[in-house]
Amino acid sequence: MCAICNFKLDFSVGHPLALKIAVAARKAIDAGLIDAVDTTEGALSAARMRLSAIEALNLLQARVETAHGEAALLALPDFYVLLIENDTWGFFHATTVGFDPDIVPEMPDVTATEDALHSNIVITSEAALRAWLDGRFQLARALEDDLFVIDAPQTHAASLTQMLASAEAATLAVG
Template identity: 55%
Template sequence: MCAICELKIEFNIGHPLALSVAVATRAAIDAGTLPESLVDGALSNVKMRMAAIDALKGLTARLEASKSASELQALPDFYVLLIEIGTWGFFHATENGFDPDITPEAPDVTSDNQADRDIVFVTSETTLRAVLDGRLSIDTAFAGDLVMLDAGAEHTAQLRAVLNDALPAEGSDASVWDDVPVQKIA
């Protein structure tokens, strides 16, 4: 699995694209494209954090199942930010899959020069879960600004191709991924 980062807590890092993704997510929820994520009670933040971590684990499993170790290692390192509670994942591939124990530096998300910024996917746990479940295609998510990628053209093309291979198309039979664990948080 990927390394789950405590960057928001330690470094107070957000991302400039987070607001755009949040607005698009709210619009998709209001339109019925995405489900409302209702978490109440004293442990709501803990539940939201656990759901975000679970979604990142699901993404990791899908990526690792869809590509060989050498194909994964050809990918650049990248971060994923799930905006609801500011949960970060860091994806660094090794010959055994993504390294769960790596402790990354805080990502550079503000440099004017794209080459100096770290690669970051910005999305919501709600969107990621819908994509993992096959209710929403990754292409539809990108087209609706439900997922945004802060990367140069070469890395964008490379990562989009991997996501298209790893994630089921909207309305497709997601059962092909039944052997890849994606846990639900109640």
Template identity: 70%
Template sequence: MCAVCEFKIEFGISHPLALSVAVATRKAIEADLIEAIDIDEGALAAARKRMAAVEALNLLQARIEDAHTEACLLDLPDFYVLLIENDTWGFFHATTEGFDPDIVPEIPDVTTTEEAKRSNIVIMSEAALRGWLAGRFDVEHAFRESLFVIDGPQIHADSLTRMFYATEPATVAH
């Protein structure tokens, strides 16, 4: 399992690109491309949402690990995944055994203008991640429509983009 992080970022939105991903997600829901995440109320609603988000991150992790050789995994840069519905952050650090479940990452740097210091962050909604994993659309559509956005130094963003293409579900509805 990847590390699931509880970051307290000091500005009102968890990542500057989260709003554009939220708008793209709403469009995809309205176009019936993906299903909205159920918004249950009640005392345990937040816990259920967090557990569902962690499950989605685990599914992503398994898909990435299954699609890549050990050498390819080790070539990946460390990266964060932000699921925007409830600000669930996952951190992915590859080892010879897959992604490290015990790592404690630093808070991602989401505001620096110095490219070399920027954290590698994949911003997406849980709804879009689940839709993609289910084969409802391909990764090209996800990036083109801003359902998935990668923020980080260009060399790492290119590597993570290739990772998603290599991780494409076998059956994608077009």
């Protein structure tokens, strides 16, 4: 499993682009492209939503690890994935045996203007991630419709886009 980040802050670790993704996700839900995440109320709803988000991150991790050999994984930059429904962050750091589940990352830097300091972040909704993993739409559409936004310096953004494209291609080849 990738590192699921529990940042210790007195405020939410959101992302300036989260609203953009939320609007795109709502449009996709209204169009029937993706299914809304269950947000029923109740004493355990927050825990259920968190577990569901972690499961989605684990599915993404498995898809990426399956599609990439050791050298390709190690060539990836460290990156975060933000699922906007409940601000669930996952951190991905590749090792020779997949992504490191024990790493404790720093808080992502979402505002740095200097490339070396800005974190590499894939921002999406859990609903969109699950629909993409299920093959309901392709990566090109996810990026075009702002269902996935890659906030990273140009070279790392290209690498993360290629990582997702490779994961998608591997799935399409099998299915």
